[in-house]
Amino acid sequence: MKKKVLIYIILILVIIAVTLVATYYFIFGKNNVVWKNEALPAAPVFESVLDGTNVSSTELINPQVIGVMVDNHPDARPQSGLAQAKIVYEAPAEGGITRFLAIFDANQNIEKIGPVRSARPYFVDLLEEYSGMYMHCGGSPDGLQKIIDDKVFDLNEMYRGSYFWRDENKIAPHNLYTNSELWNKALEKNSSKLVSFSSGWQFGVLSTSTADPVQNIQILYSPDYAVSWTYDQNLKLYTRYLNDVPHTIDGTTLVADDVIVQYVKTRILDDYGRREMTTSGEGDLRLLRDGKMFKGVWKKINNRTRFYDATGSELNLKSGHIWIQLVPNDLQIKIST
Template identity: 40%
Template structure:
């Protein structure tokens, strides 16, 4: 039996057209969404470009402004840096070094037990043939004075636990060095000396440490010509002090204060020793509130390495002097009183030094009030009254 074919419903043309319109509308909507998304991405990209350009322009302007200020107004940055440094340093020493005490020789805060170590005073040469000097940067207190013929020499005091591998070149004693050693009750380290100095050291019962008789604690540097080749070390000197059971200092300390900025414009100090090879200038470093030492027109570095010679306090002490012999050795009057220029915190003030006896500590006064120094290194420049001092 032959079956009948099923009749399929006919699609109307209108229905098909409606479906086509709906499909087109959907496609159009998708295109619109994609277009909007693209516009958003384009807008975001444009904003990023604008931000980058703004940052670049702003950075360039800041750089130009900074360059202009540092070129034409360098003091502004120095003062800001110095004030920040002083703010940090003005914090109590206990916060920086808990339980620390001011060191007797220079007021610097150190752990308990290190505040009053037995001091050692070493005669160090400053002759051009003996430069650079070794160990000055680690010294706590340094005197500079003429030895003979306009040549200066150092008397460097050490009362700390710093390891100094090389100190020198060590030279001969002078009578005024004996006076400064006596007021500190220090071990006096030298290599020989003028007849007056050796006699005075014996008479005043100085704790003398002459290389002539203690050669095992010294050595001679074969790379240097004599007499600028004699050296020692902190380890050698400590060994000797321990053998004599000398651990504690027996001197009176100066007075110290907290660091503070000055209201006046900072000043450098220039000391016109007679020979250009010995002219000294101390330039003030506002940021660190220190003075940097220049010798013969150049920054003076310690022979140990790249350390500049720096100090917190500078004293220019005027003392009468006269020539003793044909070698042009001097006698410098250390007793009594005289004029002094005292420089710290960037300012210099005229004052007076006083020393009542050989065993008395030299004291410094401004308008009758004893000077209080900044904690840290102290340099004392001994000059004749006729030398030019610029500050």
């Protein structure tokens, strides 16, 4: 008799337990239960229109842009900030030297950028594609006039010196620097003068059926400015050399995910060797990515330079650091496979 009572009690307890589990399941729903064979939803992925890299929120997709003129005189090296730049343009200035326009996302935290140097009209033209703030120290007459005529939001150290400083350990004039803390102070006071950037390039995979395997290119801007890019199979990046020596900053060689050679019409304007470089219209280009070289054309459409293959389709860039070499049309580059 006692055994039967015990069995009844156990059955009743089992029924109660099953009822409670079923009740919880139907009241709170299946969505609150994580089953072993169910995958969790993937976190959303956002990409910056500036360089195609992942960002943490939608607010960072369309950044405000800062452009800084950076010196490449021998006394200016090693420079600061070039390794952190999202995009770098290099073009010849006077006397056979080259100069950089370093493009940054205004949200970046950069401790030191420079040495900062003077404006040229073709660099102003490139900066205007980003509707960005232009940081420089003086400029050629044409460059300064273009800033005025085009109403470019700029910080010229000659008039707004509080946004720059001099490094006493280097020789003037190759010792002027700025950083993100200073440009943010300028943005706080002039927030209405800068708009978010939205006209990004295309990023993604690219068919290699029309590409040539190229491991190295050399651009001889002048006898003292031989710029080379060599593809590193291990890093899957291009490493930069200047006069056959790695171009290093703080012991680290500069690298790029994409190297673009943009051929432009060029002519000398005066006895100082100032140049006119035509960055409007269209011209030939070479795109290096993933150890391959793609031939195509660049076209400036609606104030934005874009890159196309031989069929007229826009070329996809690889997300990451982008270097653009502006090269005179009559300058030959050396290519090694």
